[in-house]
Amino acid sequence: MVSPVLVESVIYASIYGLMSMGLTVTYITTKVPNFAFGSLVTIGIYVAFPFARIDGVSPYETLPLAFLLAGGVSVAMYMLVIKPLAKRGSSTTSLMIATLAVDTILTGIILLFDDYLRYRYAIIDSEGFAPIGHEIQILGLPGLFVVAPLTLALATVALWAMLTKTRMGIAIRAAVENQALARTVGVNVERVFLIAWFIAGGLAGVVGPFYALHLGGAASTGSLIIVGIFAASVLGGITSVYGAMVGGLIVGGSEVVLTTVGSQLLGSWVFTYEPGIPLLVMIVTLMVLPQGLAGVNWRKLVAWRKVG
Amino acid sequence: MTFGLPIVSVFGIDIVSFVIDLGIFFSIYLIVSLSLNLEMGYAGVPNFGKLLFVAGGSSVASTVAGRLAVYLLHINTFGNYSFYSSLAMQKVDTVLQASPLLSIGVILFSVGVGGGVGGAFGYLASFPAIRLKEDYLAMLLLASAQFFTIFLAAYPPLIGGYQPIAVPDPFLWAGSGRDVRDLLALGVMALFALLVYLYVERVARSPMGRTLRAVRDNDAASEAVGKDNVALRNRSLVIASVLCGAAGALLSLYLATNGQADWTVTGRFDWTIVPWIMVIIGGAGNNLGVALGTLVFTFLIRLVTQGELAFGGLSLPMSIIYKGGTYIIQYMPLNINRVEYIAVGLALLAVLYLRPEGLMPEKSTFTMKRSKLLGLAPGPPKPPPEGGPPTASGWVEALKERLRRLQGKSSRKDGDGP
Numbered sequence: 001m002v003s004p005v006l007v008e009s010v011i012y013a014s015i016y017g018l019m020s021m022g023l024t025v026t027y028i029t030t031k032v033p034n035f036a037f038g039s040l041v042t043i044g045i046y047v048a049f050p051f052a053r054i055d056g057v058s059p060y061e062t063l064p065l066a067f068l069l070a071g072g073v074s075v076a077m078y079m080l081v082i083k084p085l086a087k088r089g090s091s092t093t094s095l096m097i098a099t100l101a102v103d104t105i106l107t108g109i110i111l112l113f114d115d116y117l118r119y120r121y122a123i124i125d126s127e128g129f130a131p132i133g134h135e136i137q138i139l140g141l142p143g144l145f146v147v148a149p150l151t152l153a154l155a156t157v158a159l160w161a162m163l164t165k166t167r168m169g170i171a172i173r174a175a176v177e178n179q180a181l182a183r184t185v186g187v188n189v190e191r192v193f194l195i196a197w198f199i200a201g202g203l204a205g206v207v208g209p210f211y212a213l214h215l216g217g218a219a220s221t222g223s224l225i226i227v228g229i230f231a232a233s234v235l236g237g238i239t240s241v242y243g244a245m246v247g248g249l250i251v252g253g254s255e256v257v258l259t260t261v262g263s264q265l266l267g268s269w270v271f272t273y274e275p276g277i278p279l280l281v282m283i284v285t286l287m288v289l290p291q292g293l294a295g296v297n298w299r300k301l302v303a304w305r306k307v308g
Numbered sequence: 309m310t311f312g313l314p315i316v317s318v319f320g321i322d323i324v325s326f327v328i329d330l331g332i333f334f335s336i337y338l339i340v341s342l343s344l345n346l347e348m349g350y351a352g353v354p355n356f357g358k359l360l361f362v363a364g365g366s367s368v369a370s371t372v373a374g375r376l377a378v379y380l381l382h383i384n385t386f387g388n389y390s391f392y393s394s395l396a397m398q399k400v401d402t403v404l405q406a407s408p409l410l411s412i413g414v415i416l417f418s419v420g421v422g423g424g425v426g427g428a429f430g431y432l433a434s435f436p437a438i439r440l441k442e443d444y445l446a447m448l449l450l451a452s453a454q455f456f457t458i459f460l461a462a463y464p465p466l467i468g469g470y471q472p473i474a475v476p477d478p479f480l481w482a483g484s485g486r487d488v489r490d491l492l493a494l495g496v497m498a499l500f501a502l503l504v505y506l507y508v509e510r511v512a513r514s515p516m517g518r519t520l521r522a523v524r525d526n527d528a529a530s531e532a533v534g535k536d537n538v539a540l541r542n543r544s545l546v547i548a549s550v551l552c553g554a555a556g557a558l559l560s561l562y563l564a565t566n567g568q569a570d571w572t573v574t575g576r577f578d579w580t581i582v583p584w585i586m587v588i589i590g591g592a593g594n595n596l597g598v599a600l601g602t603l604v605f606t607f608l609i610r611l612v613t614q615g616e617l618a619f620g621g622l623s624l625p626m627s628i629i630y631k632g633g634t635y636i637i638q639y640m641p642l643n644i645n646r647v648e649y650i651a652v653g654l655a656l657l658a659v660l661y662l663r664p665e666g667l668m669p670e671k672s673t674f675t676m677k678r679s680k681l682l683g684l685a686p687g688p689p690k691p692p693p694e695g696g697p698p699t700a701s702g703w704v705e706a707l708k709e710r711l712r713r714l715q716g717k718s719s720r721k722d723g724d725g726p
């Protein structure tokens with residue numbers, strides 16, 4: 001029997017890993033934290049929700065659609081908002097407030113969609129719902145216990161392969177390292193960033209159905225989990241995709257483990273303050289390791305251990 | 309005898325009530341947006357967590373003021389203040405209604421507590437945050453605000469958890485007539501807003517304001533001339549947070565109630581995004597511009613709210629059914645708040661793209677009055693007495709002589725300013 005805490009923490013960790021990897025891909029391209037990223041997850045959630053509730057389709061089957069839709073919205077955001085503003089020479093602060101504006105627009109659209117579901121299909125809990133059914137069982141365990149880590153592993157390997165083995169990936173890395181130089185050698189930086197934003201949005205979209213399946217969802221889910229995504233990304237060093245993956249695993253896992261341990265020691269009220277853990281992780285990281293995990297010289301650390 | 313304001317109704321909206329309500333929200337928003345202008349417009353600290361400071365000041369001030377009143381008046385709340393607060397406040401309000409002096413005390417006390425709490429939050433936030441680059445700072449403040457709203461909902465002793473608490477109402481002594489209580493509230497809010505405006509304008513024109521701009525525009529240069537950038541940013545964050553906390557306290561006094569729903573559901577929109585758009589539309593770094601942006605935006609927002617109440621809501625086509633040889637369009641009620649979200653987001657993007665400097669762009673620094681400056685400025689350099697070529701020292705001498713004359717208060721009839 002696998003302990004429910006392990007199941008829970010593996011699912012959480014994988015979800016956070018996917019999300020923070022996506023956020024980091026957008027950050028390294030435009031150097032702006034994307035405050036609308038959480039709403040892309042919400043889009044994924046609301047792709048899965050109506051299909052499951054109205055047509056009885058499993059959220060797993062809506063994964064490709066969630067990937068495409070969130071990726072498309074992400075691309076539209078890059079094309080229509082980020083690129084024109086960056087071209088205009090807007091400051092980082094202006095670009096950040098622009099992503100917050102996009103988040104507001106997306107929230108408004110999602111809320112309108114909720115209203116539509118409520119009036120058209122009489123779904124009363126469209127603005128916030130408990131986990132939807134349709135979960136499959138694998139060896140007596142929730143399917144997500146296997147599917148979520150598998151997706152994370154696949155995404156990581158695919159991203160690694162793309163970034164190191166394909167011409168497109170090398171172009172992305174070149175554009176991230178030095179935009180001007182990449183342009184000089186003939187890399188179409190805009191197109192490369194577009195693809196990066198599509199992948200990032202897609203990763204957020206994929207999390208949506210998982211979230212709906214396991215944790216339920218609400219129109220405000222995106223604005224709540226953005227804290228955890230930022231925390232994971234900052235812990236990973238914000239400029240490293242793999243660091244973000246590890247940061248996501250740590251933040252997601254520690255959220256479950258710490259609240260479980262805390263509730264056993266102090267009482268069940270600890271669960272209410274679960275969203276405080278990512279914030280704590282973020283504060284501690286910024287004060288102790290401002291460069292994140294990617295900034296630590298691991299080789300030196302290992303060497304020091306050996307000497308000691 | 310009770311004195312009440314008349315009803316003037318236009319398009320189903322009561323204009324008198326609307327203007328008073330608009331004035332109150334304008335005053336509160338003005339304090340918040342001016343404080344944001346101080347930290348973002350002048351010091352370049354992108355505070356994405358305005359909600360944290362407004363909500364912090366508001367929630368602590370309202371619960372502390374209420375509890376203190378209950379304690380001083382020996383009102384029994386059966387050990388559960390949050391649950392019995394509305395009953396207790398009825399008794400508190402009857403006392404306050406009879407005593408203007410006590411009411412003013414409640415106002416000052418609440419504003420003081422709110423400002424103190426806001427300042428304390430700002431001071432705490434400045435520890436991890438202020439040394440960071442702007443993007444990290446924005447993320448951290450946004451995250452802190454988000455967590456605080458969760459805390460508000462989860463911790464009933466503060467503002468009652470999911471059940472809103474009542475707040476002492478210090479405006480009731482104005483009278484029981486129509487809108488009279490709100491009129492007094494408007495006067496108090498407007499007074500505070502005016503004080504804040506005068507204060508931030510004074511800061512902007514002071515050496516502190518110029519130093520903050522220097523820190524914002526070129527942090528290496530300001531450090532090179534011996535300015536402590538971190539301390540200056542810290543100070544602007546703390547001052548702005550004090551103002552925000554006070555604004556939050558004023559808000560809860562006006563509403564006479566405080567509940568988590570105002571902070572969790574629409575909090576980020578109402579108290580982070582809206583103040584930001586006010587500052588950006590008005591013109592960051594220009595207090596008058598920010599006041600203009602605040603007025604325009606408060607008007608639009610309150611109009612949406614009042615308009616929805618007056619018109620009862622709009623509807624949106626939802627689906628088309630083919631039935632009996634004809635198409636029937638079905639409608640769903642349109643929640644105007646959703647449209648407001650989308651419209652505000654689009655407006656913010658449009659301003660950022662079309663006019664990022666705002667309606668009233670930032671002006672160059674004010675040092676002295678213009679007339680004084682013109683009087684001081686030397687004309688074209690005079691040839692030195694010996695007839696040699698004009699030199700830099702000649703220019704300096706001319707300036708020094710002029711200064712001497714100014715200090716000696718001699719008449720400047722012979723002044724040859726440009």
